[in-house]
Amino acid sequence: MTADQLAAAFRALSNPNRLRIYQVIVDHCREHGQADLANVPAGCAFGDFMQRLNIGASTVSHHVRALSDAGLIRVEREGRRRFCHAESMMQSRLAHFFEI
Numbered sequence: 001m002t003a004d005q006l007a008a009a010f011r012a013l014s015n016p017n018r019l020r021i022y023q024v025i026v027d028h029c030r031e032h033g034q035a036d037l038a039n040v041p042a043g044c045a046f047g048d049f050m051q052r053l054n055i056g057a058s059t060v061s062h063h064v065r066a067l068s069d070a071g072l073i074r075v076e077r078e079g080r081r082r083f084c085h086a087e088s089m090m091q092s093r094l095a096h097f098f099e100i
Contacts, residue, residue: 001093005071009094012070018063021049022086025073029086043076043083 013019028044049060064084067073073084 001097006093006097008070009072009090012066012072015063015066017053017055017059018067020053021060021063021084022067022072024049024052025067025084026086026091029088043085046082046084 013022025044028048046057046060046064049055049064050057053060064073064075064082067084068075071087071090073086076083076085
């Protein structure tokens, strides 16, 4: 992982709302596992963020895009719903960075 990629991830997580959204996604993935593409997605739905964090849909969309652009999460669609999943490779890379 390059220094620029790490900086982008940390920049995305520097916003309190994005940090909270990312934590909700990571916690959800720990509790429910990653998505099985043959079944219903195991990711966290956008509505979960709005309800848990008391923020609007456009704000959630803006922050989710920033997290996705930084490679921290991926977003999948199922019909009209969007589900967020933590990128496990990025989690490992960030954890490794802090072990140094």
